[in-house]
Amino acid sequence: MTLRLSKPDFSLLDKVPKDVRSRVTVGMKLLRDPVDLVVVHRDADNVGHEVRQSEIETAVREAGVTSSVMPVIPVRMTEAWLLLDESGIRQVAGNPRGRKDLRLPKAHEIENVADPKHVLKECLVNAADVSGRRHDRITKRFFQHRRQLLERLDCTGPVSGLPSWKRLVADIDAVVEQWK
Structure with a gap:
C-alpha cells in the first residue's frame, strides 16, 4: 500500500470562497486523481464540535465526494x-x-x-x-x-487527554475501520 499526501494549492486560482463546500469541490478538481480520504480542518470556535461536524458532512455530501472524510475539529483553535x-x-x-x-x-x-x-x-x-x-x-x-x-x-x-483530541482519534479509528 502506498500513502501519498496531497494538499490542493488554492493559490493557483484567483479566489476560492472560504466555505467548506467550495474548498472541497475546488480541492478535488485541483488534485485531479481520485483520493481515498479527504481531511477537512475546521475549528469548533464558538459553535461547537457537533455543528462543525454537521457542516463538514453536509458540505462534502453536497460537493459529491464519495471518498472517506476525516473531520479535524479542535475546540476553538488548533x-x-x-x-x-x-x-x-x-x-x-x-x-x-x-x-x-x-x-x-x-x-x-x-x-x-x-x-x-x-x-x-x-x-x-x-x-x-x-x-x-x-x-x-x-x-x-x-x-x-x-x-x-x-x-x-x-x-x-x-x-x-483532551476531549477534542480523543474525538479526532475516534474519527480516525472509524475511517480505518470502514476501510477494513
Whole structure:
C-alpha cells in the first residue's frame, strides 16, 4: 500500500470562497486523481464540535465526494493543543533554559481558552525573553513557530487527554475501520 499526501494549492486560482463546500469541490478538481480520504480542518470556535461536524458532512455530501472524510475539529483553535507543551514553546522561541513564567493555562482549562492563538503568541514572546529588534523578530515568526510546534506535537502526551483530541482519534479509528 502506498500513502501519498496531497494538499490542493488554492493559490493557483484567483479566489476560492472560504466555505467548506467550495474548498472541497475546488480541492478535488485541483488534485485531479481520485483520493481515498479527504481531511477537512475546521475549528469548533464558538459553535461547537457537533455543528462543525454537521457542516463538514453536509458540505462534502453536497460537493459529491464519495471518498472517506476525516473531520479535524479542535475546540476553538488548533493552537489550544500547542499550549500544553511548555518545553516545546521555550525550544521554538530559542530559549530552552528560560525560567520566565509563561502563564500557560492548566491542561483542564485549555479547551476553554477564549483566544488560544493570542495566548500562544504571548507565550512565545515571553519564552524568548528578549526585547527590541529580537522581540519584533519573534513576533513576526509566529506562523513558523506554530508550524514547528505542530510538527513536534506529542500525540501520546498531554494532548491525548483532551476531549477534542480523543474525538479526532475516534474519527480516525472509524475511517480505518470502514476501510477494513
